[in-house]
Structures are given as C-alpha cells and as structure tokens.
Amino acid sequence: MALALSQDILDALTDVQMPRLEAEPGALETLTVGEHTMPVYRAQAVVIGSGAAGLRAAVEMKRRGLDVTIISQSAWGGTSACSGSDKQTLHTANTKDQGDDFQDMAKSIRAGGAMDEDTAYIEAVGSIRAMASLQYLGLPLPQDDLGGTLRYQTDHDEVGRATSCGPRTSRLMVKVLAEEAIRLGIPFYNHTTAIKVLESDGHVCGVLAMRPKQMDDANPLGLAVYTCDKLVIAAGGPGELYRDSVFPNGCFGTLGFALEAGLELTNITESQFGIGTRREGFPWNLSGTYVQVIPHIYSVDEEGVEHHFLADYYRTTQEMASNVFRKGYQWPFHASRMLNFQSSLVDLAIFREGEKGRKVYMDFNRNPLPIPGDLDFGVDRLDDDVSTYLKTAGADHDLPIDRLKHMNPLAIELYKRYKVDITKDPLEFAVNNQHMNGGIAVDTWGRTNVPGIYAVGEASGTHGATRPGGSALNAGQVFGTRVAEHAAANTAMVSNETDMAKAVLHAVEDFNSAASEDVALSIKSVRDEVQARMSDHAGILCTPTAVSTALGDARKLNAKIRKYGIATSRKNETVRAVQWQQMALASEAVLTALDEYISAGGGSRGARAICDPNGDSLPESVRGLLHDLRFRAERDEDKGEQITVRLTGDSFVIGRRANRPFDESAKSFFERDWPAWLTGAIFK
The missing domain is CATH 3.90.700 (Flavocytochrome C3; Chain A, domain 1)
Structure with a gap:
C-alpha cells in the first residue's frame, strides 16, 4: 500500500515559493572613471551570493550589528534553491538514536582525507546549533512523537546522521533564511554580478559589479561599486565548468574571480560526479x-x-x-x-x-x-x-x-x-x-589569505576528497555563522576614499582591456571548448597523458583570451564574456592542480579514477578483467595534505600543505578559557 499523503502536503514540500524581494535602496553618490559614471553603494560588509550559506552569513552579521548588503547574479537561481535529490540531506550530529561524540563525527567528516582536522570538528560541533537555528526559523525537519529528529544513512555515513525535509530541503533553507534577511531589512541587489575585487594596501575595500539593468549612456556597461571592509564570497561552485553537469544553468561560481584577486585555492582537484x-x-x-x-x-x-x-x-x-x-x-x-x-x-x-x-x-x-x-x-x-x-x-x-x-x-x-x-x-x-569539494582556501573563521575577504559554502575549499552526503549544507551554515562572528568582532575601517577610487580605476582599466567586440573568440566557442575538455578529460576517468594534454590546451586558450579578449555582439553580453574569461582561468587552475597531483604519483580518490597501465587496481566485469581501466589506488600519504593553487602574473604557483591538526586530547576549562571569549581573544 502506498504512503497516503494529501496533495496539499505534496504541494507544500514541492512547490516552495520564495519571498518577494523588497525594493533596492538607491545609490546616494556616483563615481566617474573614464566613460563610466557608476553608482556607489556603501556598507560595512558585502555578501556575494544568495544561497543558503551566503544568506546565513548575511543574517548573522546583521544580527550582530553590521551594516551588510547582499548582491546576487540571480536571486533563488543557484544550487541551494534549484538543486537537490530525492530527499535532500542535511548532515548533523545524531542525537536521536544513540547520541553522538563530536570527535567521532569529525573523524567521519574528514575520513576521506585532504581535509583540515580542526575544520571537521568545527562542522561537527556546530551542526547542532545550525540545525536548531534553522528549525527556529521554520525549517520543517521531521520529528517523531517525542521530538527526536528522524534520521537515515547517506553517502560515506555509517552512523545515520542525515535528515531531510524532502527533495526541496536546501530550497526550504534558502526560503526561511531569505525571509529572515528581508525581516531584518538587509539590502538585496539582484541581477548583480561581481567581476573584480577592489583592494587597498592589501585589504579589501569593495567589489566592482555589473548590473545590466542600469546600463545607460553615462554607464554603458552597467558598472556599480560596492564599498566594504568585509567581503564574503558565497556564490557557489563552478557549475558551468563541465558539459555533463547537474548544476542549474548559469552557475559560474567565483574560482576565476578569486584567482584574479590573488586568493589561494585548495583541493580543486576534488569534485563529485x-x-x-x-x-x-x-x-x-x-x-x-x-x-x-x-x-x-x-x-x-x-x-x-x-x-x-x-x-x-x-x-x-x-x-x-x-x-x-x-x-x-x-x-x-x-x-x-x-x-x-x-x-x-x-x-x-x-x-x-x-x-x-x-x-x-x-x-x-x-x-x-x-x-x-x-x-x-x-x-x-x-x-x-x-x-x-x-x-x-x-x-x-x-x-x-x-x-x-x-x-x-x-x-x-x-x-x-x-x-x-x-x-x-x-x-x-x-x-x-x-559538486566542487575544493575552492578558496580558508582558516577556522572562514578567512582567506587577503585580509577582509571570507569564503563560505561551495565557494570555500573545506570539504576534502570525499564527504558524507549533506555535510556541505551543514558546513555552509556553520561557517556562515563563524564568518559573521569574526567580522563583527573586527569592525575597524581600514580603507580610505583615495585608495578606493584608485582601486576602481585599476579595476575598470583591467576590465576594459579584457573586453572586445571584434575578435575571433566567441562566448560560445570558449564555453564549448572549456566544457568539452573538462568533461572528456577531467571527469570520472582520467589518464596522465590526457590530463597533461588538456592542461596544455587550456593554457593556449587563456593565452588567446589575454591577447584577443572574448567577442561580444551587444553590451549586455559583456558580463558573460567576463564570466567565461574567469571560467577558462578556473579550468586551467583545476587542470594544473590535477596534473601536479597525477604527475607526483597521486592515486584514485573521491571523484576520479586515475587510469594507468601500471596501476595496482584492476576492475572486472562478468565478461572479464577491464584492463583499460586499471587504475592507481589512493596513497595514504596524500590524505594528509592539500594541493594549493595561486595565480601569479599569468602563471599558476602550485604548493602543498599538511592538513591542519586537531588535538583530540585538549580539554577546555571554564574559568581558564572564559576570558578569551569575553575579550574577543578567540577571534585573533
């Protein structure tokens, strides 16, 4: 007998209506650079992205008294709002059936390797707070008659720490967080694409964005400046990187944007298929x-x-x-x-x-x-x-x-x-x-290597080689809160108007030099080349030769883009040209890291089988051994470190670092440790 649910219940959990955005506050000033007279919007903090992680960061910063603004390419159009599975998972501590040891949970989260141990513990201990706060906002997680949260087993999870509202779990998370953001009066600028980070003396001072709906004769490309001393990158993963993708259309992420800003990336060899x-x-x-x-x-x-x-x-x-x-x-x-x-x-x-x-x-x-x-x-x-x-x-x-x-x-x-x-x-x-498991490298507070810039959600590289299903949703909530806590504890303004204006000038000059209307490269040709190369040579089956060849071709494409730019037939295509320029850069970065990993003898883990005729693992089928799929097994030593990537000039610098450890024997002591909380020393 089929489960009896009324159509009303089915509709409520399937047709999740998102809230209507409030009117955008207008700009009180403008800045003229060359032929562009652009609006200037001011805030202490700017969040790029309107998914569950970015909204959590914005809500928590506002609650702590920060003046925060959200900018989004497409409100409710990203993976949090539009992607999922049969009963999309939120992975949290199992408190119903057997209780949970946060250290055991942390071990499970980081079991796949290439993940910082302290990050795993933070996600474990923060999961209770993340889930409870979502329930407080109205997320309808299922319970039994005694109030216990219903659980089930998911990917890389033997304990059963998964719970779900159904296929629209992350969309429901976005909905309740968006409603809270609107209730708190957080300004929200939709159809706004961040294209350049603005820096002053090595510290963020804002972001240059494009708003096609503001294009006019005085501002032909719809440029806009958002000043801030805290920038949170939460625009998701590089969904457009692959032809064969389950990402919604138009999910570009921010890997190329981050590389151009000098941010360090980590673990970008690791994805999910x-x-x-x-x-x-x-x-x-x-x-x-x-x-x-x-x-x-x-x-x-x-x-x-x-x-x-x-x-x-x-x-x-x-x-x-x-x-x-x-x-x-x-x-x-x-x-x-x-x-x-x-x-x-x-x-x-x-x-x-x-x-x-x-x-x-x-x-x-x-x-x-x-x-x-x-x-x-x-x-x-x-x-x-x-x-x-x-x-x-x-x-x-x-x-x-x-x-x-x-x-x-x-x-x-x-x-x-x-x-x-x-x-x-x-x-x-x-x-x-x-899913991209790697991303922008961050510390235990979500900070990047550029002061004032944070990254959360799929944009950050915190997930390791493999992860329990649904732990990414939890990580975004936990680190969204931690970013807000750190930002609120460090509110001193560091930039000045002269430096900000210079940063805008340099960004516009770089931007203008990259955009062209009369070249051989088209948006479509760049898109088709990047996506075909990644799907055909950097998918679930990789070979050393194919990856190395793909990397060489990616370098050639980026050299052409730097020399000729990407053609646009009309002004409103310019933002797409910038995004594909950045996506081509991200593709080269991923292939650079993957080639480094394979060339150094790295084995098969997470998303990919590294096929090698000298490999030590040989799959078989009922028809016999699959010799063409012989692959390298993962090496234990690779689990203990991460590959980092940074753009210097036109080249990528590859590094390796050991996972940050977590001392499981360390014990807190209330009277000894309380002063660090009271004085804010924990944020240092």
Missing part, C-alpha cells in the same frame, strides 16, 4: 529512493534498440539489483567501488554507454531484467542489507513505481512539475558533475 538528469531538461540527482526502489536501467542506441547493458558487468541478477539499490547511499562515483562488483560499476557502465552515443534510462514500471541464464528479479532475492532496508520500509511492492509511491511520493511529484511523469515514462539520465 554521480547519476542525475541533465540541466538541458530538469537537473536533479538520482540518489536515495530513485535507485533504492530498483528500477530497470537500460540504454537505447541510434537505431532505437534497447540494451540491458548492466548484464555485461554483473554476475547475477541479485548482485546487479543490490548494487543499483546501493547507489541510494553510495551515490557519488568512487574508484574503489568499481572493484569486486560494487556499486560504482553501475556508474562506469552508464558512463561508457554515453561514450557509445547511447541514451540511458531508468524505467520505474519495470523491474530489472535478469542476467541471462540467472533467476528473475525478486524483492525476496536481494543481498541482506538491501532486503532488510526494503522490508523495514515496508516497500515489498511488485513494481518499482509502487515502491517509490510508498517510500517517497515527493520524488514523483517533483518531476511532474517539469512535465516528466515517471509513473508513465522512462527517465533519461547520465553521469554528471555535481
């Missing part, structure tokens, strides 16, 4: 119950012939079906799970079907076809962990669609909103890029 529907239709991750109900997965070639391609990889129907199920909580591709007929063999098989030019589908109205010569599929013939889960959930229905209706009807409703009815039609999907 997994199955999902592409952004050409409705981009969504197909984790959780979408695969736990075990639909039939097949491909269709150019002649329209169906292929039961998973039968070329798994030995038995039970093994195949059980590993399709495990994609629910082992969603990201992981090289080691290609071994011994584990769940990432599913990703590999899907990826290779795509390379053949075939389209891949999951059909919720059919159970998996059997492996030839083996028994038919049956819910009573599954591995013990799979069988136990389905029985506990009461999902022993005959067909996948009925199991899905019982376990998670919201997963069906969501696609209906985008004219896809999975109760009737198969769902096309692929292996896509989903």
